[in-house]
Amino acid sequence: MTAIPDHTLAAVVRAFGEPIGIEEVPVPPTVDAGGLLVEVVACSLCGTDVHCWEGSLALDIRLPLILGHEMVGRIIAIGDGAQVDSVGQDLRIGDRVIWTHSFCGRCEMCTRKRPAMCRNRTAYGHVSMEDWPYLMGGFARHAYVLPGSGRVRVPDAVPDALASMASCALRSVVNAVEQAGRVGPEHTVVVQGAGPLGILATGLFAQAGAGRVVTVGAPDARLRLATEFGADEVISLDEVPDPADRLARVREATGGPGADLVAEFSGHPAAFAEGVEMAGLGARYLVVGQLGSGTTPIAPGTITKKNLTVIGSFSGDVSHYHEALVVLERYADRLPFDRLISGQYPLDQVNDVIGRMQAFQEIKPVLLPGGSPR
CATH class of the missing domain: 3.40.50.720 (NAD(P)-binding Rossmann-like Domain)
Structure with missing residues (x-):
């Protein structure tokens, strides 16, 4: 396990429709069994992020929060029992992963193998950062992967920006x-x-x-x-x-x-x-x-x-996250996936990027909370 910082930087929404500020946010000092702590290497933006920032989603959203649910992270800490991903691949410090929202595993939707319809799901990008584990959005340098979240290791051949797109749009x-x-x-x-x-x-x-x-x-x-x-x-x-x-x-x-x-x-x-x-x-x-x-x-x-x-058809289960990564690998020479990535930006340009999305000047922009793209 690498050193866990006390705090990290995140783009925080404190008022709907108002400029987003970059703030220091606490990092959980330990990781629960089944959980992961990751460095966010890329987070692509979804129209839902814009609607959430505007306050126009028909959901009970409690501020302040960190937006972002299309992210890929590099593992820096692994909780007990989390050394294997949801499709049986080994996980190690330094591996990149994408992950699902967190599902309860007990409701009728989860037990009928439709966990994307979980009645008790916890959705990244929609949770107040005042609640533990604080880092529940991709517009941040670090994120916490809850034990109830399915996760899939990203193949080496898939770039960060495309991996982040796989975690929502493509899945x-x-x-x-x-x-x-x-x-x-x-x-x-x-x-x-x-x-x-x-x-x-x-x-x-x-x-x-x-x-x-x-x-x-x-x-x-x-x-x-x-x-x-x-x-x-x-x-x-x-x-x-x-x-x-x-x-x-x-x-x-x-x-x-x-x-x-x-x-x-x-x-x-x-x-x-x-x-x-x-x-x-x-x-x-x-x-x-x-x-x-x-x-x-x-x-x-x-x-x-x-x-x-x-x-x-709504969202997708962890199998679709995995299949999305397979699609990116196998169709890399047939479909110009990289043409969908309209720009890659540092975290502090988040307000400009949201404005560009509102003006339809971006197709799929990507924030790079940690710096340079891979």
Whole structure:
């Protein structure tokens, strides 16, 4: 075990929507059985981080807190019994890991092997830093991995920034693609949304063998990136602002009947009704982006008359974290994952980075709490 510092630096939210300050935060002097203490080497930003800072999440958030839930850390202390990760790989001081939120392991969701739906989960980036173990967010130089958190060792070939992205964006997409079921050359897939999740989903559906992938979104720079990830066609919300015209484009791309699979990653409530229209008879509709409290009018009879299968997909379990890292390794020469990382910044630039995300000037920025990237 390396020396544990008394304090570390963290970006602390003390008031919603106000500038974030860099503060000293205490470090737990010991690590509980099953836990880990890590140096955070990279933490990518998620739209949820921005919404949490704004105070717009429909959650009971108690300030002050350290944001960040997409992080990778280098182990500096290992609690008793934590020498093996959740997929059976040995862990040693100096290894890099990504980790899940903390699950209770006792509720019906945990025991049914859906721990991501744990009723008693503790979510990183949403816990007050006044509560032990204080370091529950990735916008800090150190973080504490709770005993109830699944963890996976990061392969040497995977860079820090991509490993951090795997711990949220990519693991969510891996889970969603798995839940969607088989796609093959006979299937046309429409992806709604050209943010990080939509672009990653475009790539994974293309690699899974979909006959045609159509990505709908904006701005054009992101659609160009979706093309690099394998989109056969893109539909720009800016160039085609009328939903009826976008529906006509999808029907043209599919020869008339609509898509075999529509995958919603946009997060805009109105996209749900539009996606139902884009789906063909007997199609599947995968809904991933709808995490807010917004509503939208829809004719539910459309689902019935089209015989649609609607699939909700939330987050991911530790197996999806592991699979996300495998995807980064195996598809490294096929998909330009590094193009999603729009910038890497020191911790003290956190306010500028959040502002750039609000202005859609970043796709997936990464904070480097400890300094230089690996």
